[in-house]
Amino acid sequence: MSSRRISTYWWCQIGGWMGYALMTLFFAYTYNRLEWLTVEKTLLNVVVGIGVTHLLRHFIIAGEWMKRSFDRVWGILLAAVVLSSLVYSVLINTIFTILHVQGRTSFSLPQRILLFSVDFLPFLFTWILIYYVWHILENNRKQQLESLRLESLVKELELKTIKSHINPHFIFNALNSIRALVDENPGRARTAITELSNLLRSSMQTEKMETVPLEKELAIVRDYLALEKIRFEERLKVEMDIDENTLEEPVPVMMLQTLAENAIKHGISKRMAGGVIRIRSYFNGDRHELVVQNTGHLNGHARDEGFGLMSTISRLSILYGPKANFEIRDVKEDTVEAKISIPVAAL
Incomplete structure (x- = not known):
């Protein structure tokens, strides 16, 4: 005692x-x-x-x-x-x-x-x-x-487990992109290796973080999309609509990149003509909303069985509980929208 x-x-x-x-x-x-x-x-x-x-x-x-x-x-x-x-x-x-x-x-x-x-x-x-x-x-x-204490430990272990899957999952796809360029265009392959190096550096720097400012997360996403654009060339178009006031808002690390990767894997790569990825960030009242749209469709059901979307749902639940919301849906005949809604940090 x-x-x-x-x-x-x-x-x-x-x-x-x-x-x-x-x-x-x-x-x-x-x-x-x-x-x-x-x-x-x-x-x-x-x-x-x-x-x-x-x-x-x-x-x-x-x-x-x-x-x-x-x-x-x-x-x-x-x-x-x-x-x-x-x-x-x-x-x-x-x-x-x-x-x-x-x-x-x-x-x-x-x-x-x-x-x-x-x-x-x-x-x-x-x-x-x-x-x-x-x-x-x-x-x-x-x-x-x-x-x-046990709940906190479990959440920490869950986050580490999810992150340990996200990074290797992304690296695997990125290496596939580089492999496709090695024989066809060595110069672009070298450029792709530089992009991958930037991504790995960013990933290692944020490995122990749960959240990062949106500006830093966007830098990771831009590097990733630049790498993928080398592979898809004119088939991939990227549009960004970012409210500058949201740049300092904390967001789950690598989550936006995961949604962008999911959009390419299940949307752009499935279409011979490719398509567009649009990324938006804005405030909606006391909510910070992140939207990733891609050309494609869900075939009548949400693709919630893939690791990328399941990890997104799990991490939002761990970090924010019922305060966060995630949905993926068809918004037009040829557009899929994945939207994250989280509380504004300052409130």
């Missing part, structure tokens, strides 16, 4: 018993019975009470009673409370007798022990109830913190 926990326990012990002492002396004063003997007996009650409850706590910890369900331990707790009250009564009466502070009484020692034990039971029941409830709340708090 940490020093902080021990300190909290002792503050509660001392504070609780001092409250009991003040309450006792207040009632004695109210009924004109406050005298030095009353003060002595009250202080002795406090000292013995602290000792007995601390001993009870020792047995609770040693027996690991707090780790058991209440329906299995309530009988043990009840027996411990009754036994502790008898121990308290025997101790306090013995001390009173030794110090001659008992005062005049018509009760015998066994009767006094029984009476003191019964009087102490409500205090001890209150003590054990507070102690038990406090530990339940503390354990629940620890479990919640542990759950949050």
